[in-house]
Amino acid sequence: MKGDGWRRPGSGVEKMDSIDYYIELAKTAEKAKLDFLFKADYLYVSPQMLGDSANFGSPDPTMIFAAIARETERIGLVTTVSTTFNPPYVVARQLQSLHWLSNGRAGWNIVTSIEGAENFSDSPMPSPQERYAKAMEFTDVVRKLWESFPQEAIVMDRESGIFSDKDKISPIHHSGEFFSVQGPLTLPAHKSGSIPLFQAGASDTGRNFASSVADAIFAAMPDLESGVELRNDLRRRAREHGRNPNAIRVLPGLYFFLGETREEAEELHEAAHANLSMERRLASLKSVLGLDLSGFTSEHRVTAEMLPDPDQPVRSRTHAELLRRYITNRQPTVEEVLARPEVVGSAHWVSVGTVEEVLNDIIERFEAGAIDGFIALPGGSEKSMELFFEKLMPQLVEKGLFRSEYAGSTLRAHLGI
Numbered sequence: 001m002k003g004d005g006w007r008r009p010g011s012g013v014e015k016m017d018s019i020d021y022y023i024e025l026a027k028t029a030e031k032a033k034l035d036f037l038f039k040a041d042y043l044y045v046s047p048q049m050l051g052d053s054a055n056f057g058s059p060d061p062t063m064i065f066a067a068i069a070r071e072t073e074r075i076g077l078v079t080t081v082s083t084t085f086n087p088p089y090v091v092a093r094q095l096q097s098l099h100w101l102s103n104g105r106a107g108w109n110i111v112t113s114i115e116g117a118e119n120f121s122d123s124p125m126p127s128p129q130e131r132y133a134k135a136m137e138f139t140d141v142v143r144k145l146w147e148s149f150p151q152e153a154i155v156m157d158r159e160s161g162i163f164s165d166k167d168k169i170s171p172i173h174h175s176g177e178f179f180s181v182q183g184p185l186t187l188p189a190h191k192s193g194s195i196p197l198f199q200a201g202a203s204d205t206g207r208n209f210a211s212s213v214a215d216a217i218f219a220a221m222p223d224l225e226s227g228v229e230l231r232n233d234l235r236r237r238a239r240e241h242g243r244n245p246n247a248i249r250v251l252p253g254l255y256f257f258l259g260e261t262r263e264e265a266e267e268l269h270e271a272a273h274a275n276l277s278m279e280r281r282l283a284s285l286k287s288v289l290g291l292d293l294s295g296f297t298s299e300h301r302v303t304a305e306m307l308p309d310p311d312q313p314v315r316s317r318t319h320a321e322l323l324r325r326y327i328t329n330r331q332p333t334v335e336e337v338l339a340r341p342e343v344v345g346s347a348h349w350v351s352v353g354t355v356e357e358v359l360n361d362i363i364e365r366f367e368a369g370a371i372d373g374f375i376a377l378p379g380g381s382e383k384s385m386e387l388f389f390e391k392l393m394p395q396l397v398e399k400g401l402f403r404s405e406y407a408g409s410t411l412r413a414h415l416g417i
Contacts, residue, residue: 008271012382019067026068029075032393033403035414036076036107038198038218038375039064043085044116062094069102076411078107078198083138084131085113085120089181091138092145095195096187104192104410109218110139110199114316128317132205134178139197139213141181144172148184151191192410196417202230202318211237215417216249218375220318221349222341226325227252227370249372249415253348254362255341257380258387262353268380269352273344281338288319288342298335304328348377355391366401 006013015021026037039061065077079098081091099106112131117124126134153168172183199210200218210217211234219234221227227250235245257272259265276284282294290308293300307324314320319342326332326340341348351361365371378385396402407413 008381019064022064023068023071026072026075028389030072032389033406034075034376035373036078036105036411037065037068038078038107038109039080040109041080041082041111042116043082043113044119046115062098065106066098066101069098069105074105074406074409074414076105076107076196076414077102078109078196078411080109080111082111082113082116083135084126085116088138088141088179089145089183089185092142092185093187095142096146096185096189099190099192099195100187104190104412107196107198107411108142110135110197110214112201128203128205132201132209136209136213137176137178141172141174141176141179143194144174145181145183145185146189146194148172149186149188151189154188193412193417196411196415200318203321206318207234207237210234211243211248212241214248215415216251219250219252219371220322220342221252221370222322222326223349224365224368224370226322227349227365228368231370231372247417250370251373251375252365252371253377254374255345255348255350255377255379256358256384256388257350257352258355258358258384258392259380260354260387262357265352265354265357265380265384268384269350272379276344278338281343284343285323285338288314288316289323290314290320293334293337296334298333298338300334301331302327302334302337303331349374350379355387355395359392359395362396363399363401 012021029037040058041061042058062079062081065079069077077098079095081095083091095106095108112128112135115125117126148171149169153165155162155165157163169184172181174181174183196215197213198216198218199206199214200220201207201210202220207230217234219227219230221230231250234248234250238245238248257265257269259268282292286292290312291302291306293302296302304327307327310320310324323337323340323342327337330336337343341350349365351358353361362371362374376388378388393402397404
C-alpha cells in the first residue's frame, strides 16, 4: 500500500476501513499455519501518514485482535503497547484479557515510542535512556501483576463452597522510580502460561533490554551482515543476563515484493516508493540521522567524517545507528544513502523478485545465522501477498523449514516456549 501502490487496481485499498478485511487476512494466515499476527501502533499523526499515503490511521491493535480472536482458533495475536504513555496496571489487565479471549494466544510487543509525547502531557519526549529505564520497570510490574493472581487460585470446590484460594492471590507492593502499584490484578492468569514478550530495540540500550526480557525480537536488519552481527550480539547479551541464548528468537521484518517475473516485482517496488521525492528523502534522512546532504550531488561519497554527533537527538536511534554503521563500512554515494530502507521505509529487510528468488534470499539468511524466522510484510499488491501464501510458504514447508500443521493451539506452543 506504500507510495503509489494503493492506486493500482488490485491493491484492495477500499477494504481497509472494515474489520472484515483484517479478519479475512487473519484466516488466510492461520490457514498457512503462521505463528502469529502482528500489528504496530502509533500514538500520533505523522504528516507522512496524510495526503498521498494510503493510511487508515492507527486503530488500537488490541481492540482489533479482540475481534479477530473470536474468528480464529490457533494463530497468535501480538499486539503493541507503549510503556512510555500507559499505566502498567491497565496494560497488564488488557493483555491478560486478550489472553483469555483468545485462549492463550496473546503476545505483547513492548515499545518505548519515539514520538507522541504532546498527546499525553506538556512534557517533552523523554530521552532513550529514560524511556528504556521506565520500560524495564514497567515490564517488571506487569509480570508481577500477572503472577499476583495465579490460575491455580481458582479452585471452584462446590463441596466446600470455596471458589478461589485467597492465600494464593497477593498484592505486589511495588514502589519504584516511575511507578507505585499495589495489586493484585483483577483477573487470573491463563492456564496456557504467561504471555510471550516481543521487543524491537536495536540500539545498544535497546539490545540490552530486549536480550534481558524478550522471547522474540523484531530485528531491524537491512542487510545480511547487520543481521548476523545483531543476532550474535543479542545471543551474547542473553547469555550475560543468565538466559539461554536459544530462548530468544530473532525475527526481522521481511518487506517483500513478489511477482511472476522479476520485472513485475521491480515495478511493484518502484511504485511503492514513487511518492518519495528527493526533498522527502533528504528530510527523512535529516530526521533519522541528523545529516543534511542537500548540498551534495547524487554521486558524492558519504564518509564517516561527515556524520553528525552521535549523541544529538534523532527520531530513531535504532535507525540512526544502522545508517551510521552502513556509511562507516561502505562510504556509499548520496544516491545509495537516500535509497536505504532506514530512509525510505523502516530499516526492514527488502526482497524483490520471483518466489524462487525471495525464497533463496530467506534461505541464505537462515543458513548464515542471521535469522530464526521473519515477520512477513507484504508489499506492492494483493497478488504479491497471494504468491506468498500460495507458492512461497508451501515451498518453505516442502524444504522442511516450516510446519505443515500446528503442533499446539497457543502462542507459547508455536514459539516453542
